[in-house]
Amino acid sequence: MSATTGEQAGAGLLDAAGRAELERTWAARPGLWGWLTSTDHKSVATRYVATAFLFFLLGGLEAMVMRVQLARPENGLVDPDRYAQLFTMHGTTMMFLFGVPVQLAVATYLVPLMVGTRNVAFPRLNAFGFWTYLIGGLLLYGGFVLNTGPDAGWFSYVPLSGPQYSPGKRVDVWAQTVTFTEIAALVAAVEMIVTILKQRAPGMSLNRMPLYVWAVLVTSFVVLFAMPSVALASMMLAFDRLVGTHFFNPAEGGDPLLWQHLFWFFGHPEVYIMFIPATGFVSEIIPVFARRKMFGHTALVLSLVATGFLAFGLWVHHMFTTGLPQLGQSFFTAASMMIAIPNGVQIFCWIATLWAGRPRFATPLLFVLGFVFLFVLGGITGVMVASIPFDQQAHDTHFIVAHLHYVQLGGFVFPLFGAFYFWFPKVTGRMLSETLGRWNFWLFFAGVNVTFFPLHFLGLMGMTRRVYTYHPETGWGALNLLATVGAFMIAASVLVFLANVFRSLRSGAVAGDDPWGAHTLEWETPSPPPPYNFLHIPIVQGLYALWERTADRPVVTGMITHRREILLTTVLDAEPDVRYQHPGPSIAPLLAALAVGVTFIGGIFTTWAFVVGPVLLFPALMLWMWKQSPPAEPLTESEQPA
């Protein structure tokens, strides 16, 4: 059965009673219980982003302690054992508890609004993902507080992390933290893919999909194929440590390099899991502030897809010093250089758009420009280390530390801050201060360069990474002190950001629906958006939904309001296809996450946990699937008894 088009004025639009019913149906439950059971993508995403940002602050504090320790030779602030925990915690936090989660969390907030739907595809799964992630984060920091923080580096190479060289529970805490975060990332990826493919507003055919949504789609596919690898690797490591398997034990036919392959088959794409959505932010911010349409939309989409594929052809460049066959080395060098092509195409498209536009240098655009500068620098050193002879000199030195921080901070954190400034008004209804925003940006930009540029030289001078101190005779003291000064500048900029957020929440200027004159659908809703997102599902008429629509602003009618109902559309052309009943709030996701927590945290201590955990999980899943809201009259077709 197909949809029909109404001609007369306002045919089928919701009247006041219909609107009130829609609000009642989608309303959040009050109080703590409402918070614990919420499945609203905005509510879940907001706490997800806030939690990830908290971990960013903790990871930053760890970095500050390390930088103070290294500020002068033979410093005694922390001992080698604590230092090993600090760099492991810092890396694990930034990659597993901040980088990947924050990108997926922001996507969970923005994508349903951008594609014009009422919630993510699987709202309970979404809530489950958040709780699982939170348990993983608490496990890692609980371990750290109890002096059981992991200490074998964020990529936990065997044999160092194996049972022989890392007795105790520290590495187990790491392995299970990774397990939790990968579950969270995988469920987020599945729900993003399904939301994007099946819930786009009518008219938003694939060729009219915003670039950020493309970026999230590509990223989600990368997650789908990258995360299983680290899931498997961490499981093998846990089994080697807990039940005596020999996956990585060379004495019994195992292979330490298998760990490196499996880890980096995930670890390199992980960089792109953080970077690709960041390019999506850039592609949304630039046209709005350049005040023109994006130059080279198709080229940008193809670049995103190409980056997604090539991300899987690079992992061995982390292993150039392990003695691989030469043919393999050549292949991975070529692939590492090739990925510069789609990224270069993106950068040229962005520059062309700015060049041909009338740029308005507000804070979001400043962060984007900072991104271009820093990412190009990080990219250039990336091409340098793709060359094997150079890599063999620079491997495991501070040159790599400099490279990866330019790529990560420049390529991912700067666009993320730009995105915070850009979408904060939508989420909270209030603007952030431009003055504080500029302080935030310039302190951050200067701080990153002052901290990390000297590390290139320190690396070339022979300073290896992960050393807790050095002798005065090395001559590394001055550059290290400079880097530490830079770290304080970054810390100051983050404090300015926090001050900006708190000031704005209290007394920021009211934003209105669309303070920037932007073009994507989320700017059509009020700020902050209501629980149902859109009063009527909009109909999209062009690539720039709000810039290219006709005066009659067409919308969908005929959806029921006494049940949570969403509209499913066809994958390619987004034609209306199905009215779908959506589940409401539930405590089951939290209970299921707790059962998973019992399984994996208990598993560190006893294999019985792998029996008890699933037994606890079963009732939670029953509650999840069976306990829907009581059917409201009249029953829909789908609610008729089977």
Added chain:
Amino acid sequence: MSERRSTVDVSGLTTVPFGHRSLLWWGSLGFAVIEGFTLLLMIASYFYLRTNELDWPPGRTPNPDLLIPSINTVLLVLVIVPMRMADTAAKRMDRAGVIRALLVAEVMTIVVTTLRWWELLALNVRWDAHAYASAAWGVVVLHSTLLVTDVFETGSLIALFASGKARRKHYPDVSDAADYQYFLSAIWVAIYLIVYWGPRVL
């Protein structure tokens, strides 16, 4: 509201979609991709570790037995038949037919899951003997976790339909469960050939 807006009325669209028109079908596909790819990487690791040994199985470790694994493989493939019948009954919205077919499938899957223990013993080596043993156990155990999940999933569908709590929107879930069963059986055939026959030819 008296504004002039053109509208598209969707009230006539179905609310009980099957196959790729349903959200759950896409969700199941996503998780099957994740599980399938994890198994693929486990199998890749099995072959990677193979390169460290001259003999496979190494040393005096015997080849795996074939009898129980072969019987169990046939059984797991045959589960497809009742699941296919459940799928057809679901599309007819035939509640009794769904329950009947799912019950047969569930009994067969429970038998397969139970026999899986003897299938592991048929590897003729403990998981902590050496890397070959760890890899072979790893592949089979990983698939077994999916099998256990499948027993729970089919069981909960039977309970849902038998208790009378099922609604029409649950029929597509039966079809999705059938699709998942095809995936589970098909991937096992590959695992069976690699783990139980592989050592004889590698």
